[in-house]
Amino acid sequence: MAKKISILIVDDEESVRDSLYNWFIEDGYYVECAENAKKALTILQSDNFDIVLADIKMPGMDGLEMLKRIKSLKSDSIVIIMTAFATVDTAVQALKDGAFDYVTKPFDPDDLSHLIRNASKQISLIEENEILKDKVISLENVEDMVGNSEAMQEVFRQIESVAQSTASVIITGESGTGKELVAKAIHANSPRKFFPMVSVHCGALTESLLESELFGHEKGAFTGAVYNRKGRFEMADSGTIFLDEIATISPKMQVELLRVLETKSFVRVGGNKEISSDFRVLCATNRDLKGMVEKGLFREDLFYRLNVVNINIPPLRERVEDIPLLIEYFIKKYCSSMNRPIVSVEPAALQRMETYAYPGNIRELENMIERAIVVGNGKKIMLRDLPLMKERNQPTFESLDDLGKKHILQILNKYSWNITVSAKALKLDRVTLYNKIKKYGLTPPK
Amino acid sequence: MKLERIKLISFGYFEKGLLDKVVKDVEYEFQLPVKTKEGHLDLSLFYDPARRQYDGFRLLKEIDSSFAKETNKTLGLFNVDLYIPILTYIFGQAYLNGRAGIASIYRLRNERYGIFKDEMILVDRFRKEVIHELGHTFGLVHCYDPDCVMRSSTYVEDIDQKDHKFCRQCREKIS
Numbered sequence: 184m185a186k187k188i189s190i191l192i193v194d195d196e197e198s199v200r201d202s203l204y205n206w207f208i209e210d211g212y213y214v215e216c217a218e219n220a221k222k223a224l225t226i227l228q229s230d231n232f233d234i235v236l237a238d239i240k241m242p243g244m245d246g247l248e249m250l251k252r253i254k255s256l257k258s259d260s261i262v263i264i265m266t267a268f269a270t271v272d273t274a275v276q277a278l279k280d281g282a283f284d285y286v287t288k289p290f291d292p293d294d295l296s297h298l299i300r301n302a303s304k305q306i307s308l309i310e311e312n313e314i315l316k317d318k319v320i321s322l323e324n325v326e327d328m329v330g331n332s333e334a335m336q337e338v339f340r341q342i343e344s345v346a347q348s349t350a351s352v353i354i355t356g357e358s359g360t361g362k363e364l365v366a367k368a369i370h371a372n373s374p375r376k377f378f379p380m381v382s383v384h385c386g387a388l389t390e391s392l393l394e395s396e397l398f399g400h401e402k403g404a405f406t407g408a409v410y411n412r413k414g415r416f417e418m419a420d421s422g423t424i425f426l427d428e429i430a431t432i433s434p435k436m437q438v439e440l441l442r443v444l445e446t447k448s449f450v451r452v453g454g455n456k457e458i459s460s461d462f463r464v465l466c467a468t469n470r471d472l473k474g475m476v477e478k479g480l481f482r483e484d485l486f487y488r489l490n491v492v493n494i495n496i497p498p499l500r501e502r503v504e505d506i507p508l509l510i511e512y513f514i515k516k517y518c519s520s521m522n523r524p525i526v527s528v529e530p531a532a533l534q535r536m537e538t539y540a541y542p543g544n545i546r547e548l549e550n551m552i553e554r555a556i557v558v559g560n561g562k563k564i565m566l567r568d569l570p571l572m573k574e575r576n577q578p579t580f581e582s583l584d585d586l587g588k589k590h591i592l593q594i595l596n597k598y599s600w601n602i603t604v605s606a607k608a609l610k611l612d613r614v615t616l617y618n619k620i621k622k623y624g625l626t627p628p629k
Numbered sequence: 630m631k632l633e634r635i636k637l638i639s640f641g642y643f644e645k646g647l648l649d650k651v652v653k654d655v656e657y658e659f660q661l662p663v664k665t666k667e668g669h670l671d672l673s674l675f676y677d678p679a680r681r682q683y684d685g686f687r688l689l690k691e692i693d694s695s696f697a698k699e700t701n702k703t704l705g706l707f708n709v710d711l712y713i714p715i716l717t718y719i720f721g722q723a724y725l726n727g728r729a730g731i732a733s734i735y736r737l738r739n740e741r742y743g744i745f746k747d748e749m750i751l752v753d754r755f756r757k758e759v760i761h762e763l764g765h766t767f768g769l770v771h772c773y774d775p776d777c778v779m780r781s782s783t784y785v786e787d788i789d790q791k792d793h794k795f796c797r798q799c800r801e802k803i804s
Contacts, residue, residue, distance in 0.1 A: 211770030
């Protein structure tokens with residue numbers, strides 16, 4: 184049911200107040216009256232009214248002054264000014280000061296109904312706009328970023344602190360760690376959130392295509408340019424541009440990009456008009472950009488221009504404690520999108536998922552859960568629903584001796600502990616192999 | 630307090646038999662006895678020479694204070710052009726959930742708009758206006774049902790488009 188519109192009538196004439204009150208009450212509105220501007224402002228400080236219908240000529244503070252005060256209260260009320268003595272100047276002044284409309288007394292009943300209906304529509308639009316904005320915020324929120332680990336909490340803290348500024352940010356991390364999500368979260372929490380976030384996957388485009396994509400082109404600039412096209416920098420005006428895989432751009436593009444970042448203006452391909460755009464730059468890469476600078480593969484000046492803030496997202500194997508939380512999150516996400524009841528996870532499957540190395544990071548885990556839900560029995564994710572997975576290897580913790588021991592044992596087992604054949608395969612003499620078996624305390628399987 | 634009747638008090642000249650035709654529909658819609666009587670008021674006291682109209686709001690106050698009773702719903706019927714300070718004209722007005730209202734036949738006549746006189750249309754418009762204003766005294770606000778008599782009407786054409794009966798929701802509210 185539609186909300187009851189509230190109207191505050193401000194007029195020094197009692198007969199006007201009473202007749203309007205009666206008229207609006209019959210229409211089902213909530214109505215209150217004030218005999219002067221001062222009283223009206225007092226009422227508005229404690230209560231919010233959708234519409235304020237105010238006379239322009241009142242003793243003390245007049246309607247126009249009251250209008251200014253209402254606007255300074257940051258009230259959402261729509262103000263309609265009434266007067267018996269209409270002049271163009273006052274009407275223009277009222278509208279300039281933020282009045283919704285200006286009417287001359289007396290008016291036709293139909294005009295009054297139209298006026299209030301239009302104002303009500305405006306109120307509905309404002310409310311609808313607020314609701315939609317909230318929805319957009321919740322959609323673009325960091326909701327998709329899950330993690331209780333200290334490493335992820337640090338990432339969230341960095342996002343929060345950097346979002347409000349206009350500083351350029353480089354987001355680093357392995358493939359599949361969620362770099363684009365971090366960029367979205369920064370944009371969604373920034374003052375630019377109501378303007379577009381434009382993403383460009385630099386690695387997917389050739390140099391000439393990337394140039395046209397970023398700066399736009401004029402009709403006839405090259406074969407196939409049959410119309411004028413806005414570039415991504417132009418589209419991101421007042422918003423954010425996200426340059427993914429920034430490390431892949433060519434040296435020529437690096438120069439052009441540096442110039443755009445410094446001047447915030449550019450020329451479309453084939454054009455001659457300078458176009459300005461107010462954008463914020465976020466970039467992402469899975470490469471060691473600093474190392475590339477040292478090797479001369481990436482311009483140092485561009486690196487420092489982009490790398491005002493660096494957010495590094497840890498790989499999933501370094502935040503194992505987040506895996507159960509992520510599993511739960513993806514199960515909910517895919518079960519609801521496939522309209523299925525929420526499934527549980529068999530302990531063996533959970534253990535396997537927790538010990539896996541995830542070279543593809545969260546993207547791999549997400550795909551794994553989606554697949555398991557699709558192929559599973561609809562009640563529980565079983566071990567057999569998971570693709571063949573290697574357990575998390577821990578090469579950094581193994582010594583050369585340990586590796587040698589493992590390898591020798593593997594070869595011995597392969598050749599059923601035939602010492603001659605095994606020594607040949609290992610390119611050792613038999614005595615050395617015997618010595619190693621003794622040293623490592625290896626025994627044949629029972 | 631139990632309602633006893635609806636009182637329609639006419640001030641000024643009304644065509645013979647017109648009120649009788651209205652009374653029948655009013656009785657049916659409100660399921661209450663309706664009594665008509667002639668009233669006397671010095672209308673010049675309510676006349677605004679600048680606007681050449683009669684102040685509807687003051688007339689409503691007068692009907693409420695001098696003619697209405699708690700046990701009745703009283704409607705003053707006029708044959709003059711009514712206004713309220715803020716509007717150029719009104720067909721009628723009533724206190725929401727109150728005991729009094731007013732209605733005028735003046736702007737319901739075809740002749741006012743340069744069209745031939747039509748008695749049937751006039752009766753139809755007037756009964757709708759009377760039932761509408763009485764509906765307000767029973768606490769009904771304007772209704773969005775296009776056929777309901779409680780739909781807001783700012784032109785005679787609007788009155789012609791609606792029915793003289795309440796919609797189901799409005800009927801439920803007054804019963």
